[in-house]
Amino acid sequence: MxxxxxxxxxxxxxxxxxxxxxxxxxxxxxxxxxxxxxxxxxxxxxxxxxxxxxxxxxxxxxxxxxxxxxxxxxxxxxxxxxxxxxxxxxxxxxxxxxxxxxxxxxxxxxxxxxxxxxxxxxxxxxxxxxxxxxxxxxxxxxxxxxxxxxxxxxxxxxxxxxxxxxxxxxxxxxxxxxxxxxxxxxxxxxxxxxxxxxxxxxxxxxxxxxxxxxxxxxxxxxxxxxxxxxxxxxxxxxxARVGAERVLVVDLAQPGPALDDVPGTSLRSVEADGMRQQLAFRAQDTSAAAVVAAVTSRAELTDLTIREPHIEDVVQRLYVTSQRS
Amino acid sequence: MRLLPPPRTAAALVAAGFRRWATYRQAALAGAFTNTVFGVVKVSVLLGVAAAAGGSVAGYDRLELSTYTWLSQGLIGVVHVFGWTEVAERVRSGDIAIDLARPLDLQVAWLLQDLGRAAYATGVRFVVPLAVGALFFGLRVPGSVWTLPLFVVSTVLAVVVSFGCRLLVNLCAFWLLDVRGLVTFYVLTSTLLMGMIVPVPLFPTWLRVLAYATPFPAIVQAPVDVATERLSGLDALALVASQLGWAALVLVLGRIVLARATRRLVVQGG
Amino acid sequence: MASALTPYAAIVRSRVAAQATYRTSFAAEVAGQVFLTVVEFAEVYVIFTRVEAVGGFSYAEVALLFGLAATGFSLADLVVGQVEHVSRHVRDGSFDVFLLRPLSALAQLASSEFQLRRVGRLAQALVILVVALVVVDVQWTPARVLLAVLTPLLGAVVFGAIFVATAAVSFWLVEGQEAANAFTYGGNYLSSWPFDVFAVAVRSFFTFVVPTAFVAYVPTLGLLGRAESSGFASWVPWCTPLVAFLTCGVAALAWRTGVRHYVGTGS
Missing domain, CATH: 3.40.50.300 (P-loop containing nucleotide triphosphate hydrolases)
Structure with missing residues (x-):
């Protein structure tokens, strides 16, 4: 068609x-x-x-x-x-x-x-x-x-x-x-x-x-x-438009220090003595690959997942931003 | 469980019936309009009959025929002549179980709401045809000061008799799969026999005897007879007493049927 | 033509099948419709136990008026009477569904609300009409036979147009559907009686505005050869086809305007 x-x-x-x-x-x-x-x-x-x-x-x-x-x-x-x-x-x-x-x-x-x-x-x-x-x-x-x-x-x-x-x-x-x-x-x-x-x-x-x-x-x-x-x-x-954050969840091989110095990210949480850490980042600041590379250079990983933003949150944010404008 | 609810509850039920119908103001006006147009046809035909009969028929002169017409047209909405299937629908949907669970006597609660409905109908559906009739065809002014209060009593009793009959028809829904056919027969038979189409005194003897063997003339013909003073003094009181009798009869019958229906519902689980 | 009717025929067939499922209820409803006409005729019967004539019409002549009006009306009621339900569809929004199909909304409404039980009313009306035609004193000519056959059919067209035109009004007065009954059922009631009993204003209204005079009264004057003695030219009883055509035009216009209003307000 x-x-x-x-x-x-x-x-x-x-x-x-x-x-x-x-x-x-x-x-x-x-x-x-x-x-x-x-x-x-x-x-x-x-x-x-x-x-x-x-x-x-x-x-x-x-x-x-x-x-x-x-x-x-x-x-x-x-x-x-x-x-x-x-x-x-x-x-x-x-x-x-x-x-x-x-x-x-x-x-x-x-x-x-x-x-x-x-x-x-x-x-x-x-x-x-x-x-x-x-x-x-x-x-x-x-x-x-x-x-x-x-x-x-x-x-x-x-x-x-x-x-x-x-x-x-x-x-x-x-x-x-x-x-x-x-x-x-x-x-x-x-x-x-x-x-x-x-x-x-x-x-x-x-x-x-x-x-x-x-x-x-x-x-x-x-x-x-x-x-x-x-x-x-x-x-x-x-x-991207609403700047919703993706979250990288990493499981480390051994307890380590907080990963609070990765460029373009903010540390969300540190659990289990630093064995599991969550880093939030925005698409416009950095890429998932860059964040993963930066983390692996600091610590040994056993597992990682990326949590996508929830669409409810995205739309909610959009309403908030459109109301402000 | 006491039969009559405390006055405050009773007033609330009457008010609820009133308010429920008051939300359909446009519908009430439309109904009043239609009743008025039908009234014009009815009174014209009856006056034509009177003219053919040499001025009066079955003791009705022109003014009395007009008064009969406009009162009966006004009562259509008040006594709720046409299809009322609210209770039957609740039986069919099973919602009746909710009503039975309430700490109220069902029949009394429904009756009080119906009185509220009648009160609202009086404001629109009774007044409009009567005003048009008075303006264009003339109405007979009662001779006695007692006629008006007696007419009010007679009309309230007419609503009660009408309600009692309608409830009996509705309660058949406990036994019948579909009451629509029955409701049609009821509406047609009752409208004819209550004197809604032609005054009962004009009926040929066999039909008149049949009519007075039913409660239906108590619904329209009786209040109209009181208002037009066809019967006066003690005779009028006797007429109202007979309405009271019919009201008691249909209400008691309704209680018996309702009790049986309830037992059936409890036993069979609806 | 046949293929244009196919979708509606499919809808009507489905209605009939659904309604005939419960035989006892269906039989009761048909009987109710028969009884309806019987009770309506009871008024005529009761009145003629008291007098010999009303408005110059004998019992048989009034029965003829009644038969013509009732036959025309019940035919119209069977075919399009169900359009009075349009207000319900407007209220609950289901009228939208009709607009989303590639068919006329009016014909969809008429077919999807078809009530087979109304044949009971028609059958009883026909019985009264036939008996009245036999009993009444008419000097039959071919022209009068034609008039007697055409009148109920054209009466159905006139009543059908009144049904549609008044239903169209409920696009505006959604709760006021009952007012339409004054002209549909009321028109039928009025046509059962000689117009001579009505006041001039009533007569004029039901001749020129809602032309139910042409459903029974005027054609009956033609059948009885009384047009001229009642103040009409001899050709007036033959005007019913024109009247039917005009009322249909008005009804179509009203319906279109009603649908346009609905689409315009999105009620």
Missing amino acids: TGAVIEVEELRRDFVVRRSAGRLRRERHVVAAVDGVSFSVPGGQTVGYIGANGAGKSTTIKLLTGILVPTSGRVRVCGLDPVRQRRDLARRIGVVFGQRSALWWDLPLGDSFRILAAIHRLPAAAAHQRLEECVEILDMAAFLATPVRQLSLGQRMRGEVTAALLHSPELLVLDEPTIGLDVVTKQRLRSFLRTSQERYGTTVLLTTHDLPDIERLSDRILVLDRGRLVFDGDLAGLV
Whole structure:
């Protein structure tokens, strides 16, 4: 696939909020849920779209899928205007809302897929093949005949993702797809999305609170804060941007002095009489190789590990820095 | 467990019922609007009937037909004629177990909340159709000063009878998988027999006898008869006493059914 | 055309299959719908135990009005009556799901909330209509036969348009759905009676604004050959197709505006 699947320029969406001020008066406030956001997603990319509650993620998704009209700015998805060409767009994208169901709650899961195949006018053979594939990878054979209302959340979510992928969309939009799922189901869903993305080159836009989703799935991260895009890049870049620290944990062969003179690092802790020491450093000050070299020249090591910064901390720091600016 | 909760608890339950319904103000106004439009059709047809019958029918003159129409339309919301399945839904979902665990008499607690609901409905759904009726069609002004207080008593009793009947229908959810069909039959039968569609005195004899053998006329026809002074003096008091009788009957029946249902729930574990 | 209907047919089939699963409940609900029309007709029955005619219409003639209105209304109720649930979908946000599919949101709503039990209401209405047509005193001509056949169908179109137009209003008044009943169910109730009993304002409103006069009353005047004696030109009973067409136009416009409002406010 070539060209941008999503193109967004100076996108803005205002909401009017009425708040009661005093006993009778109501004040009218205009709040920008999305405030001048621009980005472009080329075909085949998987983009993690993250931000705190109320940052404007869901509003952006509604703007991209044609459920909401932008106040100003330009949106193109698959080359279409989402609001004006909503039905054409619906044929080419798949959407999963973690909180909302596209399935028929009183029908067996398999029947929902059959109706969706009819809705998208899929040729029987193509629909069958695609469905078989999803059923196998997501391990759904056991509950295809179960009414949706009786499914567990994990089972239902696997069904929702299949429902969104049945018509082989160019773009898959996932709004909190792993919310409330157990660890095993989360893992299974992530690897399925990864496989499907690799095999079909589907472009994926994913909003989530679950940062491991982003770590495992995303090529690129967009961070939204109070309606504004505050970061656009990859995870390494995000880490560098906020100056998050990596930590080198070394186990020494024998108790030694504190390694407090390694250039570009700060000593975090000394445990077990100096047998285990932790040195924190930032990517922009030094490299892991230089730190390891410096440590080995001072003491004999038996083991070493590097702890990557936790993505929660990274995003937290990003919010703090963006609030300061 | 005592039957009646202490006054403070009772007041809190009535207030809770009131507040729960007060959150749907737009819905209440929409309901009042619809009841009013239906009232216009109903009163026009009945006045057409009176005209064809030479000015009055079954003892109703034009003003009394108008008064009947607007009072009955106003009572729709107050006595809650149409589908109330709250208890049935709690039975179906199993939430009824939570209600049974509370240190309150269930039937009394529900009744008090229903009175709160009726109080709220009086403010919107009773007043609007009556005001429109008074303005455009005219209403009969009662001759006696006792009519208004007696009408209030009669209306409260009407709410209690209506509640008792609705509760009985809801409690069937303990035995039936699905009460929707039953609720439809109940709503249709009761609306006709309570005199909501046409005044009961206009019914042919067989239907009138049938109607008065049920508690339904006590829900609409009785308060309207009190207000229009079709019955006055001791006769009116007797009518209100008969409402009291029906109220006691349906409430006692409700207690028996509820006790059986509870035993069933405890034994079978829901 | 057939292929354009396939997705909706698939949805309707699935509804019917789900509803027919519990046979006893389904039978009870169909019976309830039959009984609904019976109770509605009880009003006509009770009134005609007291008088010979209302507004110049005999029992059989009022039964004909009732049959025409009820048949048109229950057909509309069966096909699109379920659009009144749009407010619920707007409230809980599930309307979004309709917008994310490559189908008309209106047709999706009508198909995915289809209630087969409503055939009970239609069947009972048809029984009353047929009996009334047999009993009533009409001098049958080919034109009048055509009018009698077309009227319930066009009545269904008019009522369907009223259902859609009033449902569209609930994009604005999300809690006020019940007000729509004044024009849908209320329109049906009103059409069962001769317009002669209503005040001029009421008559005008239900002729020119919500045109339920053309569902039963005006065509019945045509069938009885009483149009001119009731103050209408002889061609007026034949205006129902035009009225149906116009109300559909207004309904489509209202629905579109409603969806645009929804997409505009993101409620």
